[in-house]
Amino acid sequence: MLFRSPIGNEAERAHFQRRLEMTLLAVVVLQATFCFVSLGTLLAGPIERERATTIQCAGHGVVASAALLAAFALRRRARSIDALDRFDAFATMLVAWLTIGFTALPPSGEGPHMVALQIVTYVNVLRAAFVPSTAVRTFVVASAALLPLLPVTMTLRTSGGPSGSLMAVWCALSAACVGAISWVVYGLGVHSSETSRIGQYVLDAKIGQGASGAVYRATHASLRRPAAVKLLTDVSPEAADRFEREVQLTARLRHPNTISIFDYGRTTDGFFYCAMEYLEGVDLHRLVEREGPQRPSRVVHFLVQICNALEEAHAAGLVHRDIKPSNVMLVPKLGVHDAIKVLDFGLVYVALGEEEATSRAVVGTPLFMAPEVILDPSRVDGRADLYSLGVTAYYLLTGRYPLEGASAVDVCIAQIYEEPEPPSSHVSGLPRSLERLLMTCLEKSPEDRPRSAAVLAAQLRACDVGPWLESEAQERWRGDSTDAAPRDTLPAAIVTT
Incomplete structure (x- = not known):
């Protein structure tokens, strides 16, 4: 699970696919921005930089085009979770490797490998911010995306440039940083998911509010049975304990004119909840x-x-x-x-x-x-x-x-x-x-x-x-x-x- 996307149902799968598409479009915008910057440099820069800048401009255009085609391909139809996992990793590495490749082509005294490190880090940051992923998976994908920088650095090392070992440290730090971003974003997503799910019930909408808590329309995750879930958030622990004992007694009532109690328990935050039949x-x-x-x-x-x-x-x-x-x-x-x-x-x-x-x-x-x-x-x-x-x-x-x-x-x-x-x-x-x-x-x-x-x-x-x-x-x-x-x-x- 650590190396796979944390997807558990169709809604999460569709959300994952939309986020992948958003990431690719963000990469298009990023690469297009670098392309226009390179074009401006080409028009205003010295003549000896013309060839290098032209290659950079074309490279950014190629990567932007590739990301755009990938986004359109992703939009055409729904993909399985496994296919989306592969697409996520492959698209990230393809964009990174193309970026590293074209930045390494022109001879430059300004360290093309450092430019590549920055751009690939930007791409990894975008992915970590948009795509639901565990920290471990993000670290692995980011490391694979940055991996070609090590041989490029050793091949193109210039006087005063970073050594291969120093580049390895920078790549590791970059991967660790984007992993930390995923850890925070994924943790917030898990917390949000947990707050929208109580026990075996997925909360759909709030249908009532009172001084002691709220009532939600919900659906049983497995049975797909509608229910009303009452969550007590503003009562003393003693009152919640008393309420729980009384629910245990009233759950025994079976008369058709009495609302049926399906389930009860405590949330991870310690709040008491009670699931009952949903009435229209x-x-x-x-x-x-x-x-x-x-x-x-x-x-x-x-x-x-x-x-x-x-x-x-x-x-x-x-x-x-x-x-x-x-x-x-x-x-x-x-x-x-x-x-x-x-x-x-x-x-x-x-x-x-x-x-x-x-x-x-x-x-x-x-x-x-x-x-x-x-x-x-x-x-x-x-x-x-x-x-x-x-x-x-x-x-x-x-x-x-x-x-x-x-x-x-x-x-x-x-x-x-x-x-x-x-x-x-x-x-x-x-x-x-x-x-x-x-x-x-x-x-x-x-x-x-x-x-x-x-x-x-x-x-x-x-x-x-x-x-x-x-x-x-x-x-x-x-x-x-x-x-x-x-x-x-x-x-x-x-x-x-």
């Missing part, structure tokens, strides 16, 4: 922003699916703690156009464990927090998610939140002490059974809410809202598909108490 759709917050309040039958259709996902999580002792419209995706699936996916179990609370019992961190989004989450986070259970689901339902039906405030602290105080207005005060035509159930979910005491997500789902099905038909969902998606952009979300801010 729209979250419920954006849905309401775009369409306004939703029909009760459609809202119940959404809520039942969310309850089904929460039922599995709660049975496993996991509490989501951040149910809200932006954490619920509406995605089109085969045969089901209004399928729900619950996201961001990253704030999950292990209700059956003791480790969190001493935590004083209030985690979640204030507008959707149950009072007990604010007052005593260590005693939270699944009924806190049902409160958040009640707030979500309120927003879906009315387009507003039941309790608001000027700041996060004001909202938290309102969640503890204030009673929300019934949603019917903001919209008309809301079935009484659905409104009563929704207000029950918003009770301050967990004991006054539905006992479980399964009970709530059953009560929702019993509401007299009428059915939400697949044909209606299909019609909605037919009109809105262009605006259903894919996205993922990041954990909400942590409000400390």
Whole structure:
């Protein structure tokens, strides 16, 4: 690998070929510049230098023409990696050897071998800067390009000129310098490649940004399966450790209404990442922003699916703690156009464990927090998610939140002490059974809410809202598909108490 180009896939191969072409064109410009300089010297210089300068001018023209033909030949079709390796080495040595050859032809007291050393070094520097190559490969190719200078130096040595051994040292230093350039450039390329690849996933584009990190659309390098990769870069090591343990638990969830976790781990920089299924759709917050309040039958259709996902999580002792419209995706699936996916179990609370019992961190989004989450986070259970689901339902039906405030602290105080207005005060035509159930979910005491997500789902099905038909969902998606952009979300801010 040290003596071959560091190429691993088709994109890198195409990049390598383009860079070789750029290098050859840069050599054309370099040789053409020397040709014009020699031409100017020929026109303005002394007559005794005419023959030597003419040969130099013609030589630069020949090398420029050869490099240009090579660049055109390279552009004609895609080459294999092995062919590009050979082309790289051969073209570099051909340009260098032609340069050494024509500079050695005219007898000159100014040391033609030194002129050749400078020009070949320029060519090697261009190659090191443009062509992706390891330092060892660059050193070997540069040394082979400079090698003919040793016999030329010993053959054309003039009084006061460098000896063969001194020229060998200069050639070695020149090769070492361009090798160092490749070492730096290749190292930067490797770092860039590593930052665009996390684990087995190649990052394509950033699709979300939050206080603790970012979410990227990615592709599994081997399976070519799309995924969303969440990278946490701005959290404490303790928080990242906790997040990792919770991901291990939530990865066990298999309900079709819960987003699937594919993989997780640490980057080479020590940052935690989590790869999950990539969803194309729209979250419920954006849905309401775009369409306004939703029909009760459609809202119940959404809520039942969310309850089904929460039922599995709660049975496993996991509490989501951040149910809200932006954490619920509406995605089109085969045969089901209004399928729900619950996201961001990253704030999950292990209700059956003791480790969190001493935590004083209030985690979640204030507008959707149950009072007990604010007052005593260590005693939270699944009924806190049902409160958040009640707030979500309120927003879906009315387009507003039941309790608001000027700041996060004001909202938290309102969640503890204030009673929300019934949603019917903001919209008309809301079935009484659905409104009563929704207000029950918003009770301050967990004991006054539905006992479980399964009970709530059953009560929702019993509401007299009428059915939400697949044909209606299909019609909605037919009109809105262009605006259903894919996205993922990041954990909400942590409000400390």
